[in-house]
Amino acid sequence: MKIAIGIEYHGAHFQGWQSQPNGAGVQDALERAIALVAGEQVRLHAAGRTDSGVHALMQVAHFETSIVRPLNAWVRGSNAHLPPWVRVLWASEVADDFHARFSARARSYQYVLYNHPVAPASQHGRVGWYHRPLAVAAMQQAMQTLLGEHDFSAFRASECQASSPVRTLSQAALKAQGRYLIFHFQANAFLQHQIRNMVGALVYVGQGKLDVSAFAELLQQRDRRLAPPTFMPDGLYFTGVQYEAAWQLPPCSADWDAFNTD
Known part of the structure; x- marks a missing residue:
């Protein structure tokens, strides 16, 4: 069986x-x-x-x-x-x-970033961290350029073994929840380090080092060497898989937002 x-x-x-x-x-x-x-x-x-x-x-x-x-x-x-x-x-x-x-029809991830001058002790190893305030609205705007089918070579690890860098991103959202910034991504599949690389570039947008048009240009240039560094793995969570209902599986998704982040 x-x-x-x-x-x-x-x-x-x-x-x-x-x-x-x-x-x-x-x-x-x-x-x-x-x-x-x-x-x-x-x-x-x-x-x-x-x-x-x-x-x-x-x-x-x-x-x-x-x-x-x-x-x-x-x-x-x-x-x-x-x-x-x-x-x-x-x-x-x-x-x-x-x-x-x-x-699987789609896969979902969340990246949880603690945005505060002091790194969290109780969440060490469980969330990413950035110490300076980030411009959430600019990051949200930049994320919209990721939606749809694209060649994501700019956010692909050099050692990635996928046969194609083309992926279809169906969801890309960011919300602030207290001191936490919670990124949500859903796609048919992801490249190696793709989410951590996208988050690293979005943090640059939040810092003001990249504007939204420059972020969009990174995607179009398809060159990993031009993009910001890969962000730490600590805050990245695989949160679910989408299957046809005909498989009759139990719930195949979970949400970090359900945890207490006060």
Whole structure:
């Protein structure tokens, strides 16, 4: 049978989603735990790969197994063998033709930026930080130029292995919530470091180092060397995946906004 699972994790404790030779990937921890429940080795396939230090409020993955277990056994049993910074949230049996990555229609991320002169102690490793006031309205205006289908080479990591730099961004929004700036992005897929690179450029807009037209020009120039530095991974969260309703999955999205940010 094929099982889909929803996953939450604190990325600071891992070297990204993907399996690592030293076993320090999120995938490694989950495969070890699920194998103890199944009594056999399993291979996980995720909706999207997150980099080292990047978190997930709702990652979706699937695995195949010849072992029959109650669905709550995949949740409770796996969590009993996982470190506290990663949890299986739900499990659902899915059709044989479901694939966590290839069945996904869109993926969503949020970047949470703490904008205050002093870095937060209680949120260390969980949010990005910038110490000077930022012009939110200018950043919001610049984000609108990202919507639609574009060649995002200006915001693509040099080591990105995607076959094409073209992506379709369906949502790009920013709101201030107390001392926090919360960026929300949704696209059919993302390039390596794309969001952190876009946030880095948007912070330049907020500082006044780039105006909106210069930000738009960066996108059109398609040259990563001309764009501002990549922003820290701490505040980036994978928040959900969009699938067709026909797959009958549990809720596949979560929202950092639901946390108390007073």
